[in-house]
Structures are given as structure tokens and as C-alpha cells.
Amino acid sequence: MNKAKLIITVALILLVGIFAGSLGTRIYLKHQLDRSEIQRFRHHEDKVKRTMEQLTEDLGLDSKQQDEIRKIIVLTDAKVTGIRAFYQPDVSRLYDQSFALIKEKLNDEQKRKLEARHERLSRRSTDSYFRSLRIAQNALPDVAALKDRLGLNKVQEPQVARIIEDRRTQQQQIIGKYENKENPDLAVVRSELAEVQKIITKRLSDVLTEEQMARYRTMQ
Known part of the structure; x- marks a missing residue:
């Protein structure tokens, strides 16, 4: 799903919650908060472990196969x-917009309660974002894999x-700079990470051949 479709889909879900009235609003908010609570305790290592256990049982994997396949699962x-x-800053922005629209329909007491919920959800969403960024670091290729896949020569290997x-x-x-800040701008974090990626790609292109790139x- 491309970025435009993803944002439109999320926006439609939010709008349904908004226009369904007070009951729809309560259901929507409860769903989002409960979902965040569940995700808070879901660790990617547990998912990998369960996946490997299932594959080992179903396919009868030997120890060597388990080691090799586990690396693939972790990378994936x-x-x-x-x-x-990558898309979470956009989703968070949509959440903020939806809360602002809901707030317009409420009295002062309801607004106060909604703001408290919004703050809790934002905090959980931010924590989840930085955990995801750290997990995503596992996708960075190691030199051994690059040497094998790209056919690096002895000069290229230490440079890469x-x-x-x-x-x-x-x-x-960058992750460390922002993750302990109060209400960090996730779009700024994404932008800084993307700039690093852009610079790294340029440096690699100076070392690798076009085919290797x-x-x-x-x-x-």
C-alpha cells in the first residue's frame, strides 16, 4: 500500500469514529488505547520465537536450518x-487532527477528559515509535552479508x-537525542534519519560500482 492510500485509509477510519457520534467516539478511543496497551507488551523477540517454534514443528527444521532461518525472520x-x-509520524498527525475535531463537539469537562486521554495515547504512541526505530536497526546489513551479496573486493570491504x-x-x-524528550516532533526525527540515509547512500555510491549499488x- 502506498503512502497516499495508507493515509486515506487511516483518515477514513478516524472520520467514521468522529461522525458516529459520542458512542462511536468512545469506542474509537477505547480501541486505540487498548491497542496501544497491548502493543506495549508485545516484544518482537517473542514474535520471532513463536514463528521459529511453529516453523520448526511444521517443517522439522534441523539446528543449522533454524539458525539460518531465524536470521531471515529477524531481518524481515x-x-x-x-x-x-516510517509512516507513524503521518498517523500520529492524523490522530491529533481527529482529537481536535472531536474536541469541538464537547463541553469543557468532556474536553478536559479527552485531553487526558489524548496525552496518554500520544505518550504511548511516541514510546512505540522509538522502540520500532530501534528494532528497525536490526535490518541494517552487516559487512559479511554485503561482501557476499555485492562481491566486495579487499579495497571496498573496509570502506563499506x-x-x-x-x-x-x-x-x-538521532534516536537517543529525541526519545527522552517530551513531545518530540516525529516528523523531524524521520527527516533527520532520512538525511543520514541520503548521505550514506552517496558515500556508498562513491565506493561501489553501479551494478553493486x-x-x-x-x-x-
Whole structure:
């Protein structure tokens, strides 16, 4: 699903909650808060473990296969989490807009209660966002994988290793800078992370051949 379709879909869900009246509003808010509470305790390692247990049982995997397939599962989970995290600033913005629209329909006491709920949801959403960013770090390729997939020569290998490590370090610094701030602007975080990615891609293009860069992009 592309970005426009995703945002439109979420917007429609929010609007249904808004125009369904007070009952719809209560159901919508309760669903979002309960969902955030569940996600707060859901750890990606548990998902990976359950997936591996199921695959091992269904397919009769031996220990070597389990090790190799687990790496694939962890990488896939990290990439999927990264995609979700990329769109979360847009989703959070839509939530804020929906709360503002709902607030217009309420009296002062109801507004006070709604603001308290909005604050709790925003805090949980922000915590979830930064957890997702850290999980997504697992999707960064290691040098061994790049050497194998891209056919790095002896000159390229240490150069690429340094670039990839710089990317990891810089992205972790950005995450660390914002995750403990009160009400950080998630769009700004995303923008800074994207700028790091842009610079890293340029540095890699100076080291790799066009064919190697094409392969690298398929790994992202």
C-alpha cells in the first residue's frame, strides 16, 4: 500500500469514529488505547520465537536450518517494523487532527477528559515509535552479508564497513537525542534519519560500482 492510500485509509477510519457520534467516539478511543496497551507488551523477540517454534514443528527444521532461518525472520521483522515506523509520524498527525475535531463537539469537562486521554495515547504512541526505530536497526546489513551479496573486493570491504557503521552510529544518536524528550516532533526525527540515509547512500555510491549499488538497493 502506498503512502497516499495508507493515509486515506487511516483518515477514513478516524472520520467514521468522529461522525458516529459520542458512542462511536468512545469506542474509537477505547480501541486505540487498548491497542496501544497491548502493543506495549508485545516484544518482537517473542514474535520471532513463536514463528521459529511453529516453523520448526511444521517443517522439522534441523539446528543449522533454524539458525539460518531465524536470521531471515529477524531481518524481515526489522524491515516491516521500519516501514511501519516510517509512516507513524503521518498517523500520529492524523490522530491529533481527529482529537481536535472531536474536541469541538464537547463541553469543557468532556474536553478536559479527552485531553487526558489524548496525552496518554500520544505518550504511548511516541514510546512505540522509538522502540520500532530501534528494532528497525536490526535490518541494517552487516559487512559479511554485503561482501557476499555485492562481491566486495579487499579495497571496498573496509570502506563499506566504515560507512555502514557510521550509519548505525548516526541513526542511534538521532534516536537517543529525541526519545527522552517530551513531545518530540516525529516528523523531524524521520527527516533527520532520512538525511543520514541520503548521505550514506552517496558515500556508498562513491565506493561501489553501479551494478553493486543496484544490488545494494534491492537489499533495503
